Amino acid sequence: MAAVARAAGVSVATVSKVVNGRSDVAPETRARVQELLHRHDYVTPVVRRAESAPSTIEVQFAGDIRPYVAEALGGIVDAAAEAGIALVVSQPGSGARAARGVVSAGRRALVAVTSVYTPAYLDALTQAGLPLVVLDPLHLPHSDVNSVGSTNFAGGFAATQHLLRLGHRRIAYLGGPADAGANQARVHGYRAAMEAEKAPVRGEYVRPGEFTYQSGVRGAGALLDLATPPTAVFAGNDEIALGIIETARGRGLRVPENLSVVGFDDTLLARMASPPLTTVRQPLREMGGVALRTALRLADGEKLESHHVELATELVVRASTAPL
Known part of the structure; x- marks a missing residue:
C-alpha cells in the first residue's frame, strides 16, 4: 500500500480508503489508485473483511x-x-x-x-x-x-500382499502418472510387499499411465501381450481396474479365474463392477x-x-x- 501511495502521490490512508470502498475520495484519485493497485497485483487481505x-x-x-x-x-x-x-x-x-x-x-x-x-x-x-x-x-x-x-503406501502394500497371499508371484502394477505423488506411493507399497516376499519385480510389469478407464484398457493389452503375462494386476485406481477387466474379457480370460485384479479408491464403480471389485478403500x-x-x-x-x-x-x- 505504501508503494502504491508513493506512485499515486497520495497518502497511505487515501489508498486504504480506496481499498475499502470508502466514498470520500475524489473520482480522479480513486481511478489513479485503482489502476496502480491493479498494476502492483495488490490483493486485499481476507482478514480485513473477515467480519463482512x-x-x-x-x-x-x-x-x-x-x-x-x-x-x-x-x-x-x-x-x-x-x-x-x-x-x-x-x-x-x-x-x-x-x-x-x-x-x-x-x-x-x-x-x-x-x-x-x-x-x-x-x-x-x-x-x-x-x-x-x-x-x-x-x-x-x-x-x-x-x-x-x-495412506497410499500402506494401501499399495496391502493390495499386493493380498495377491501374494493368494499364491500369485507374477503381479503387475498398472498405475497413474509416473510423477504423481499418490501413484509413486502406491507403486512403492507394491514394490515393498513384493520385496518382503522375495517375489521378483519385472520391469515390464510396472507401467505408469493415467487414472482413466482407457488407460486401463491400453495398459492391460500391453501386459497380456507379454510372453509371460501376469496372473494378477494391482491397478492404481478403480477406473483402471475396470479397463483391465474389460480387456481380459475381450480376450476370453475370466476374472478372477484367469486373472486377479485389485483396484484403488472403492468408488461406486467398484461395487457395481462385474465381478465386484476387490479394492483399497480410500475414504x-x-x-x-x-x-x-x-x-x-x-x-x-x-x-x-x-x-x-x-x-x-x-x-x-x-x-x-x-x-x-
Missing part, C-alpha cells in the same frame, strides 16, 4: 466429475451443510489476477480437489491470506500448503469432510498440528481376486 465476508467456501477442481471426484465432493458438501457454509464450485485459476478474483468475491477459504496450482497462484493466495487446503493432491505442495490425503467422503473442516479452522485463525493429514486406507475383498 459471507460464509462461503470455494471448491476448485479441474477436469470431469468422475466417480472419484464425486465421492470427494459429496464429503465436502455434507461437511459444509453441517457447518452452515455455502459452497461455490469452480475451475482452478493461475496467477495473481485469479487469486484476486477469489479474494474479492469474499470467500472464507479455498478447497482444491487434486488440483495442481502454479507457484504464482499459490504465492498470490498466500499473500492474500486466503486459507487453502488441497484434497488428495496429485503432487504434494510445498511444506506450508495444507493438504489432506490417505474419499471422509477426506472431503476433513478438508472442509480444516479450511474453516484456518479461516478462524486456528493453528494446525500438521500441514499434511493422511486418513487410513483399507483393503476391501470382493470377487475379482482368487487363489492362483
Whole structure:
C-alpha cells in the first residue's frame, strides 16, 4: 500500500480508503489508485473483511466429475451443510489476477480437489491470506500448503500382499502418472510387499499411465501381450481396474479365474463392477469432510498440528481376486 501511495502521490490512508470502498475520495484519485493497485497485483487481505465476508467456501477442481471426484465432493458438501457454509464450485485459476478474483468475491477459504496450482497462484493466495487446503493432491505442495490425503503406501502394500497371499508371484502394477505423488506411493507399497516376499519385480510389469478407464484398457493389452503375462494386476485406481477387466474379457480370460485384479479408491464403480471389485478403500467422503473442516479452522485463525493429514486406507475383498 505504501508503494502504491508513493506512485499515486497520495497518502497511505487515501489508498486504504480506496481499498475499502470508502466514498470520500475524489473520482480522479480513486481511478489513479485503482489502476496502480491493479498494476502492483495488490490483493486485499481476507482478514480485513473477515467480519463482512459471507460464509462461503470455494471448491476448485479441474477436469470431469468422475466417480472419484464425486465421492470427494459429496464429503465436502455434507461437511459444509453441517457447518452452515455455502459452497461455490469452480475451475482452478493461475496467477495473481485469479487469486484476486477469489479474494474479492469474499470467500472464507479455498478447497482444491487434486488440483495442481502454479507457484504464482499459490504465492498470490498466500499473500492474500486466503486459507487453502488441497484434497488428495496429485503432487504434494510445498511444506506450508495444507493438504489432506490417505495412506497410499500402506494401501499399495496391502493390495499386493493380498495377491501374494493368494499364491500369485507374477503381479503387475498398472498405475497413474509416473510423477504423481499418490501413484509413486502406491507403486512403492507394491514394490515393498513384493520385496518382503522375495517375489521378483519385472520391469515390464510396472507401467505408469493415467487414472482413466482407457488407460486401463491400453495398459492391460500391453501386459497380456507379454510372453509371460501376469496372473494378477494391482491397478492404481478403480477406473483402471475396470479397463483391465474389460480387456481380459475381450480376450476370453475370466476374472478372477484367469486373472486377479485389485483396484484403488472403492468408488461406486467398484461395487457395481462385474465381478465386484476387490479394492483399497480410500475414504474419499471422509477426506472431503476433513478438508472442509480444516479450511474453516484456518479461516478462524486456528493453528494446525500438521500441514499434511493422511486418513487410513483399507483393503476391501470382493470377487475379482482368487487363489492362483
